[in-house]
Amino acid sequence: MTRSTRPAGRQRPGGAFGPVRDETRNTRIIEAVLDLIVESGYGDLTMAAVAARAGVAKATVYRRWASREDLVADALESLMLPAAVPAEVTAARTLREDLIATLAHSSVCLQPQARRFSVVLAAATVSHPQIADTLRERSIAGQREEIAACLRRAQERGEITAERVEFLLAPGRMEIAAAVGVTVLQQELLGEVLDNDGVARLVDQVLLPLIGGAPTS
Secondary structure, three states: OOOOOOOOOOOOOOOOOOOOHHHHHHHHHHHHHHHHHHOOOOOOOOHHHHHHHHHOOHHHHHHHOOHHHHHHHHHHHHHHHHOOOHHHHHHHHHHHHHHHHHHHHOOOOOOOOHHHHHHHHHHHHHHHHHHHHHHHHHHHHHHHHHHHHHHHHHHOOOOHHHHHHHHHHHOOOHHHHHHHHHOOOOHHHHOOOOHHHHHHHHHHHHHHHHOOOOOOO
């Protein structure tokens, strides 16, 4: 639960409507969700409790998030899928450099706060798997778009043809899906959270061979 192609700042949740007049209110609501999950767990979380902690009306929460699941998914996503694109991504000169920097960023393998919070997420989703499903869908979509953006930048640099990019991004292709699967399920598959070296190995041993490019080092 951006990245090279995502706009700066968080996107409005799917249940939102009407103009956004106070962005700090959304931030307070998200922070209230995170605080309440850490304190009491997902099972005791209610929209009313979130509204009270954030100092807003319950209707304000419902105007922005259609369900508790969407609200919690956005709150977790704010930790696990940060929007700011690091300098390593924008400064990358090769597809390999771009993929390593992008995947290290989007998989939050270097963010201790997100890794700690993933323990809380795992505990909550044992009894509430819909939260895991919602966040996993967002994570997969986000990771795929990150890799797709890397391919498009490589195409602009002349490293890969437009035909190859179109082929790799076609529905049903498994090359990118395989790499995304490793990043999304890294702890379950590998028994550990990837570090920078692990991301580099993933790019060199899995992603570049599947894409059809060779590592440069």
